[in-house]
Amino acid sequence: MPIPLFNSIASWLLKKRYHQIELFLKYPIDVQQEVLRYLITFAKGTEFGKMHGFDSIKTYEDFVARVPIVDYEEVAGMIERTRRGEQNVFWPTSIKWFAKSSGTTNAKSKFIPVSTEALENCHYKSSKDLLCLYLNNNENSQLFTGKSLRLGGSKELYEDNGSFFGDLSAILIDNMPLWAEYSSTPSNKVSLMSEWEHKMTAIIEESIKENVTSLAGVPSWMLVLLNNVLERTGKTHLFEIWENLEVYFHGGVSFAPYREQYKKLLPRSRFNYYETYNASEGFFGIQDRNNSHELLLMLDYGIFYEFIPIHQNGQLEPLAIPLWEVKIGVNYAVVITTNAGLWRYKIGDTVRFTSTAPYRIKITGRTKHHINVFGEELIIENTEEALKSVCEKTGAQIKDYTAAPVFMKDKEKGAHEWVIEFRKPPEQLDYFVELLDNALKALNSDYEAKRYNNMTLNPPKVHMARANLFYDWLKSKNKLGGQHKIPRLSNSREYLEELLQLNVITAEVKE
Numbered sequence: 001m002p003i004p005l006f007n008s009i010a011s012w013l014l015k016k017r018y019h020q021i022e023l024f025l026k027y028p029i030d031v032q033q034e035v036l037r038y039l040i041t042f043a044k045g046t047e048f049g050k051m052h053g054f055d056s057i058k059t060y061e062d063f064v065a066r067v068p069i070v071d072y073e074e075v076a077g078m079i080e081r082t083r084r085g086e087q088n089v090f091w092p093t094s095i096k097w098f099a100k101s102s103g104t105t106n107a108k109s110k111f112i113p114v115s116t117e118a119l120e121n122c123h124y125k126s127s128k129d130l131l132c133l134y135l136n137n138n139e140n141s142q143l144f145t146g147k148s149l150r151l152g153g154s155k156e157l158y159e160d161n162g163s164f165f166g167d168l169s170a171i172l173i174d175n176m177p178l179w180a181e182y183s184s185t186p187s188n189k190v191s192l193m194s195e196w197e198h199k200m201t202a203i204i205e206e207s208i209k210e211n212v213t214s215l216a217g218v219p220s221w222m223l224v225l226l227n228n229v230l231e232r233t234g235k236t237h238l239f240e241i242w243e244n245l246e247v248y249f250h251g252g253v254s255f256a257p258y259r260e261q262y263k264k265l266l267p268r269s270r271f272n273y274y275e276t277y278n279a280s281e282g283f284f285g286i287q288d289r290n291n292s293h294e295l296l297l298m299l300d301y302g303i304f305y306e307f308i309p310i311h312q313n314g315q316l317e318p319l320a321i322p323l324w325e326v327k328i329g330v331n332y333a334v335v336i337t338t339n340a341g342l343w344r345y346k347i348g349d350t351v352r353f354t355s356t357a358p359y360r361i362k363i364t365g366r367t368k369h370h371i372n373v374f375g376e377e378l379i380i381e382n383t384e385e386a387l388k389s390v391c392e393k394t395g396a397q398i399k400d401y402t403a404a405p406v407f408m409k410d411k412e413k414g415a416h417e418w419v420i421e422f423r424k425p426p427e428q429l430d431y432f433v434e435l436l437d438n439a440l441k442a443l444n445s446d447y448e449a450k451r452y453n454n455m456t457l458n459p460p461k462v463h464m465a466r467a468n469l470f471y472d473w474l475k476s477k478n479k480l481g482g483q484h485k486i487p488r489l490s491n492s493r494e495y496l497e498e499l500l501q502l503n504v505i506t507a508e509v510k511e
Helices: 003-016 018-026 028-042 047-051 060-066 072-083 116-137 168-174 178-182 196-207 219-233 256-265 380-394 429-443 445-454 469-476 494-510
Strands: 097-101 110-114 147-151 158-160 163-166 212-217 247-250 272-279 282-286 295-297 303-309 331-338 345-356 359-366 397-406 415-424 461-464
Touching: 018 028, 018 116, 028 060, 028 303, 028 331, 072 110, 072 163, 097 168, 110 116, 110 168, 116 168, 116 247, 116 272, 116 282, 147 196, 147 219, 163 168, 196 219, 212 219, 219 247, 219 256, 256 380, 256 397, 272 295, 282 331, 359 380, 380 397, 380 429, 397 469, 397 494, 415 469, 415 494, 429 445, 429 461, 469 494
Parallel strands: 097 163, 147 212, 212 247, 247 272, 415 461
Antiparallel strands: 097 110, 158 163, 272 282, 282 295, 295 359, 303 331, 331 345, 345 359, 397 415
16 A cells, blocks of 8 residues: 555554543543443453452442552462463453563562453553544654554564463564564564564664654653664654654653753644553543643443542551542542452552543652652652653753662651662762752652751762663663663662662772
């Protein structure tokens, strides 16, 4: 099929979906209640459904009374039984795919079930919706005259007891519909390569020959790829290689620390950035407007949402609320019930609603990735905003960072200790630290109170990391590429101590 004709047909088909999106924009509560009824009815004959009396659940209140809120450890046994071949345990159709996830860099792996329904009605549907919303806002787009450069996980799929597991991106690529494969680069063979550094070279060699019109992938790893593309080609910016590049679809980690670096690689004011919110457990949100920092919560993907006010998270019996009870500005932990058989499952993310007509959110962090040792309640949203502000004032550029507490000892007060790898360091680190401290005070009143007159917290301590420290740390854990992320904040010093040790060891070797 000629490319211009394919572009026209694809654009027309995708735009038709917008009328269905308008339905849940107009009737969000009805759509969510219908999703819950469908899930309960469809799964009432499963072992889980019988155990919790699904056949007699009539209302949301019945559902809440019968089904407890859980995390992965509480359902791992049932998932493992399904991995070994048992079916109809928590979902009625056969599940043979499991997305292997460790959250960030923990050694313990999770195996998240991926049903056929989740593949078709959530993950692939969301990919089409992302394009649909983008095209609805950019009617002159020529997206399908070229290809999308996708950067997925670096794991191959492994078979075990008749089931398959691997990165979610590998599962999606392996089951990808023909239209998506036709419009993507690199080839599936290269996308599924397991060794990250060889894969990087192969991606570059394939993609620089293509007419790439869009990029898709995690910002931190995509930045590594794009810088390598420029080094390989000797060009100064990406439009010299891909003249028709028009949008970058990104997700997985906050884009804020990387935004200015991307602007240098893509120096065109009309270039678009579109954020997504997806995980191994499902696809949840899509930026639905140009130049926005909010995500439209997608309500018809076979996922029923509940939310726990963050001050209740961690309680023995936290009280979750449905979508129709959320309030703007409150930080919530997300609970999902899905068409892959996860029932009232805490995914570990926190969000804040910016609008309820329609329901739009901002991702604020992870329930386990914050610092609250001294009552400061520091979350990732605070640190990302603070670092962005400080970088603008100092001209610094950050590649990666992590922070952890310095615990009180004897008469010593506490503090926050940071390891920051700069792409462009500040001229004066002490001034950078002072601005960072002040920015965090302005953004977080709890942090400000603990820092008042050094009452509880001393000023933050920042270590400037050597080049590629975080890359080498991930490589040492066999976690390069794709969906692996740096844990930004932690109540534990585990990650920080490992990084500091690796930094010191390397420095000693160089001396």
